[in-house]
Structure formats: C-alpha cells, structure tokens
Amino acid sequence: MTKRYSILSRIFSTTPFQRRRWIWALAMFLCFIWFDIEWCMATTFTSFSRAETYVNAAAISLLLSMPILVWGRRWIQGILLAAVCVWLECNLIYSRTYFNAIPLESYVLAGNLSDFTSSVTDSLRLADIGFPLIFILAVIFGRTPRSNTTIRRYSPRHASATFGPYMSYLLSIGIVATILLAMRGGLRQAWEDLENCHHHSMRVPMYTVAGSLIHDYLTDSATPTDADRAMVRNWLDNHMATTVPDSLISHHYSSVVIVMCESLESWPIGLTLEGKEITPNLNKLVADSTTLYVPHVVSQVGPGRSIDAQLIINAGMLPMERGVYSMKVPFNRYYTLNHALAERGGRNYLLTVDKPVVWNQAAVASSFGVDTLLTKQDWVMEEQAGGYRLKLGDRSFLRQVTEKMRAGEVFPEGKPALVQLVTYSGHNPFILNEELDNLRLEGDYPEVARRYLTVAHYTDEGLGILLDYLQSRSDYDRTLVVITGDHEGLADYRTALASQLPYVNPRQHVPLIIANAPRGGRHDSVVGQIDIYPTLLHALGFDSYPWHGMGTDILSPSHPGVAVNSYGALEGDTTSLAPAIRNSLLNARKVSDRILRYNLLESHDQ
16 A cells, blocks of 8 residues: 555656646546536446546547646636636536537627527526536645745746656556547547447547537538438439329419417327416417318427527428538528528518527528518517517517517418417526516426416417408418427426426427418327428428428328437337338438538439
C-alpha cells in the first residue's frame, strides 16, 4: 500500500504535474462524464460499455486542461471549466426538447433564445446541479496553498519544462482514441453505423459534443457520392411505383386551410375531466360525418420542430439527420402543396405569431411558394400567452385571422388559396395567464399536465372561432380544413405523466383532423406525419403533380399502417410488413437527408 502510494505521489506531486493542478483536469473530465450520465438518464446507458466514452472524454479533458497543466494558470482554467459547464448544460437543455445535441449551424441562432426563455428554464433538472458542484469542488481543492510560492511564480521556463510531459500524455491518449475510431471506419462511418433505433442516442456520449460538431462540419462540407445518388434514385423510383394515387382523388376542392397547433397531441381530444370537455370544438368537428379523424399520427420532426413540420406537411420530406434544413438549405428546389396550388391560380398565405427570422421562416416561406407572410408585427397584442417572452395568444390570433379573412385581406371568399396558420400558445412550458383560463381544473393533477390541458382548452376556443367563420362561408364545401399538431409536446415529461395519468398517451402521437374530407370517419391505424402531404395532394386532385412525397396517402389501401418515429423505431402492426416496405420506411429519413443536403430534387427526373 505504501509503495503504491509513493508511486502515485511521484507521478502527481512532482514537477511538472502537481497534484492540485490535476484536480482541475479531473474536474474537466468529470464534467464530460456527468454530461454523459444525464444524457443517458433519458436514453440508454449502453454507451458506458464502450471504451470510446471514456477515452474521448479523457482526450478532450486533457486538451482543455492545458492552461493549468502547462502554464499553471488557474484563473484561465477556471474560466474555461465554467464555459465547458455552460456549454454542456446548454446541450442537455436542447436535447430534452429536440432529442439531439445542438447542431453546428444552430450556434449562430443563439439570439432566438430570447423568444424561448421559458422553455429553457422549464427544461432545467435537479441533476443539472452537478455541473456547478464540480466547478465549486475544483475551486476549493484545486487552489494554490498560500505557503507554496513555486506554483504561483510560473515562468516561461517552467512552461517549457512541463510542455513535453504534457504532450506525451496527450499524444498517448490521442493515439488510443484514433485507433478506436479507425477500427470503426472513421467518424462519419462510426456515426452512420449507430444511426438506428437502438444506438443513435449513444453517439454523443461516445464521441462527445465536440465530436458531434466535427461530424456536422464533415457532413456539411462533403459532396454527394455516386452511392448517395444511386440510393436516392432507387428509393424514389421504388417508392413512386408502390404509391400510385387511388380512386379517392378528388377535383372539387379549390382551397385548403391548414392549422398547425403548437405541440397539440391526440390524447386531450375527446377527454372529459370534472365534467368539462378539454377540446369541445374539436370534439364537435371530429363527430361530424364528413370529418376524417386520424388520432395516431406519429410525430416525425427533428431538431427544427415546427419548421420541420412545415417541411413534412408542405413538401412531403422528412427532416435532415443532423441540423435544420431551414438554416442549411433554405433555398433548395422544393415541390410543395403551395407551388401545386399556385399552378391552379391559387394564392398562398402563411400566418404566424413569430418573427420572420425565427428558424429562418421568411426564407423558407419564399422557397415553398408563399405569397403573403404575416408575422408578429402584423397582429395586435390584445391577449398575451406564454412564459418569460409573451406572444400573441391563440384565441386572439385566430380571432384576428378570422377578421382579416372576413375583410378580404386574407383568403377572400370564393378565391382559391392555401392558408397555413401556425399557433404558439401550446409551446413548452405551457403557461397561460390566469385570466385566460376558462377550464379551471380543480383536481390534483401533475402541474405540467394541468398547464398542458389548460392551454389545449384555450387553443380549442380559438379554433372554435375560426371554424364557425369558415363554416359560414359560401365556399366552405370546396375547402379542406386541416387541423393537426406540429409535433408532440410532452418531451421528457411523457414517461412520468403516462405512468400517473391513464389518459396520457405514452406514444408521441399528434392528431390529424380533416373537415370536408373525401372520406369521413375515424382512421385508427398508425400513420406518420410524412403521410399528410400525399393525402392532401390527392384530396386536392393534384395527381399529376411531379412530387408525391415520401409518404403514402392515408386513405390508400397500400398504406402499411406503420410509421417510423423520431428515434428511428417502427410503430404500428409490423407482423405482416413486407421486408421491402420495412427497409423503405427505415431508410426514408436518410434518403431525405441526402436529397436536402445536396439539393438532389433539382436534377432528379420525377
């Protein structure tokens, strides 16, 4: 025991590596490991069985500990350690909503956080206290003893003496990390090999947040290979051959109104608590014999969330595997419902309470074919909802939309149009001012569930105003009215809430409600958000449009009743699913990623 202690003492106490300096390096390593622990709490701890998790964390920790280990600069190391803690915490907060680390291009969007401050604070968890604790312990135990003057007086000569041993340590662990990466075919190949429903969440813990950013850069700077082009071409050719339009195609609709309700899930629809309907207006619409109601629509958005939903519904494409298309490729060639309607002489409107710069909305709207974009500055803030950054509440927003329609400023009566509305009040953390709460639940509910249901009821009130107006128009029978959730809303609250409340769906399902549908009734099979585009395309009679999307018409007999969720896992009855269809579904997002990343629709012969 004494001999072992003396060996360790010689290594860590003798110049150039004093024991207290190594405490700072250890603290840096513990920050990365604590990040991995918190990440795995919401996913899987399988990554802790892989050597890369420890080796890569040690390598980046040693690299970031150069100020203290080489120059002995505690104050620089303290600032760097604090910055790393904040950086890792930001990625954890991001992952709790977007299920991924922050993409490279999203770092330039930090200004957008001013609009989502409440969502950020609501994503904090008790376990996050680990980062400040590690920092505080490093400051306490890594401080320089008052009696030790040699450590405080650090000259370039000392730095020169410590640099060699430091580099030998860094080079050694770097070689190990490189060998492990080479065994997996390099970072891009290793990343792709883990792109499946069981292992995709292991990538960030195994290769660190820094590795995630490096992968983003390598992917963004790459050009399409022949294999990429062949994969896209074969997938599209096979998909188009198996999803031909059926007899449900209609030609009598001239317009469509699409309401994308922020974070609206299916389970509150039809729910009654304390004798009160949570969504009475939607309940009434669903009960209409001419309404198609699809409650099991699998949320398939990526990090872009609402802007990804616009891509899925308007353009029939899935999100990118990494990053957000609206920032990476906003000016691609897009085939959209908007462009299809424009070919028929229709006008396109997009109405949102956000700023046009949020998620680069203005650029996307232009590429999609939107003629009129109304954003935050176009509305009167008469009802405010949300958390720290208040925005126009859904009831007021939909009432003002109705007024603009009635006045002919938007969607003049009798004129063909596609009108898309994007609401906001359902955004996490689901905060509604008390005077706007007409539900007033009195029972003992988890606070998140209470807030969510209160906001759902408030949004339903606004939808009632819009629906009453649309149904009074002379062109209502020629208008498709589509109401859906842009994505799921409970995020990492879901498991706990579903275990406490029997009516909360453990699955990430959003509703699809289509009034004046070609076929009414309830459709209980599992479908994906990607199936909304072809369903609307065919219902509107655009059977000759060159792009039928990457999904399948929900009403088509060829629909498999299966969809792939945001984690890459199949949902639905897969017992009789043909292997070819299974592979097509599982590979769809990868194909969509290549199409978006390299703008391959520009040259693909539809």
